[in-house]
Amino acid sequence: MKPAAYRKKIEKEIQTAAKAMKKQAAAFRKKSASAAQRTRALQAVGQLQEPRDLALAMQVATNRKERERLRVAAVAQLAPLLERDAKALDRVIDLLADPKEAVSVRAAALTMLKAAAFYVGSFASRRPKYIAALRSAATSEDPMLRQRALGVLARERDAPTLDKLEDGLRDPTKAVVSPEKALQLLSYDSKRDVHDVLVKTIQNPPTPEAKQQALRNLAAEGKSKRILERVLGDKSEPTENRIVAMAGVQNLAPDAFSDIAGDIVADPSEDESVRAAGLVAATTFGGEQAHTEKLRKGAAHLQKRARQPAARRAATRYLGKSTK
């Protein structure tokens, strides 16, 4: 297609889309239309742009008399308004904070605010209010909202939240999320004294996933190298756990990793997935120290004899890099 024709085609498509958007915006503005029709209009419009439409969306979003699905769709349209109006930001934060609000509306507010944290210039000044709102949402009876809020708070390293998660691991009657989830969220703070909880979880796991997560968390602590090496070397451990332990050992002792990985990769009686994981780690993170004779021999063996295609591919990649 010639450029001029292509441009004409695109321009026509844009005009068509703009017309469709205007039509949908008008359908939303039509108060005589049903809530379902107005919701569909908002879902089809893309993004409202006109100030009057955005103001109407805010009105709908914050009006408890409106249908829930319409309100959720209205919240999802508020991005341009939040960028230019700090009071609008406050109102959406209030939606999140209010325990009497519908869960779906609070969840929609949370989605909007998570994005706004990146692009709204005035967000920093609202952070105290946002954190307080998240803490309120983190006590919701609804597990989805609760977990989402806890996730954001944990990433923000909110001390009261992390304390609560830790308490839930020490005393399961106080748990607010599953143990593996709590451990995953606690991993955002590597300077917390939960070593005893992690070791206890590995020795006596409430769930297999919790044990795996505890192994991941241990990768942040230098003195855990021995525990991780033990799990890695234990052929009776599930493969996934051994691979997680391997990643932890690589993280804690990158300079010694080649020796450790070499023994595993060179052992033909070892699990292929574990051998392959060792080669992947050596290829990706190993640097020059990863080009050892042991690893090369092990890789050559795996390339010829492995049943799993992924293991053969890992060996080929390693050997390819090793000869360069």
Next chain:
Amino acid sequence: MATRSTSGRTRRRNQKAQVNAVLALIDAVRNEPERRAALVEFLRDEHEIFRDRSAADVVRLRGFVMQAFGDLGLPEDALPFVLEDLDSSVDAYAVAAAARALRGWAAPYIEVRPVLLRALENLSGTDEYVSFATYAAVGEPGTGTTATAEVQATLRWLEKAARAAAPESGEDQRETTALTACCCGSEQVRGVSRFEEGDRTPPSQVLGIEFEDHDGRTISFGEMFKGHPSIVVFFYTRCENPRKCSLTIENLGRLQLSLASAGLSKGVRIAAITYDPQFDSPSRLKAYAIARSFRPSEDRRLLRAKCGMHALRDYFSLGVNYVHSVVNRHRVELYLLDANARVAASFLRLEWDEKEVLDEVRRLVESPARDRQVSRKIVPIHNRGFS
């Protein structure tokens, strides 16, 4: 003392008892404010009470002690810690506590305004509601305060105090009066200390400590530092505060260039030693430094202690603490060693002034014999282990 071998439950019980003891002391001091200086030790980074405590707990305990000075009156010895948290902390609780503590200062100096303004910058994106009603209180809208609000309150209080100090003076005279009143103590407050020849501790306990450098080579403390003046900083790659370790290494990179421009490169060694030798492998150290424009070389090394970290901590009186093997609290610290590997000067807590460090280095390089002639003895505010 809480140790790794103590069961978790026992350790937590001990830690709770320690906190209760400190809270009881605060209450006792409220009844006898003249005893407030007794609380200052709980601001020291290396205090035993912070060992094996989560970083968040350390912030809370230090902060709660610090904010009490807002009501009790701020002892002069506490001022460097307060200014440090305003200068470099990104934690809302710590900054709010420091801002509040400053309002207990009997003789406020106008020149702390830049530190307060920096605190406002540091808070961008990290502020939250805090509460000092009780030790465990969580801040909420309506009942709590924010770090920004506390810093702004302190700025207003400073203005008021300055006007009260010189009610009939014009603006210029007000500033001059304030500066004159403070300058004799400014080095102590800024954490700058210089040690005369006779006050420098011989390095015999650390000379044999072996380091591994950024290229995996082994070098001892004596081999690295004896025979020429040296600049030594401490840091670690897992530091999450951009105003501390990351900035320290960036600044070290700039200092490296300034040394060259000043013709002081030859004969001065630079070392950045990690607090976290188990985690900070040579490759990690090197990558961290290069990413911050510090160029490692034979005379400019990133080091990790293969052993003897305790002796190193003692020798420098390092301001650092750990939760197990992970750093949970530390200060900014730069040391100048003389040709005998003895600490000749230290720049602690606040972001050091590059020109001031260069001047000190020049002093060490050009006229080491002058040290014996200096008669004015500047006593460092934290004089531990250097006599």
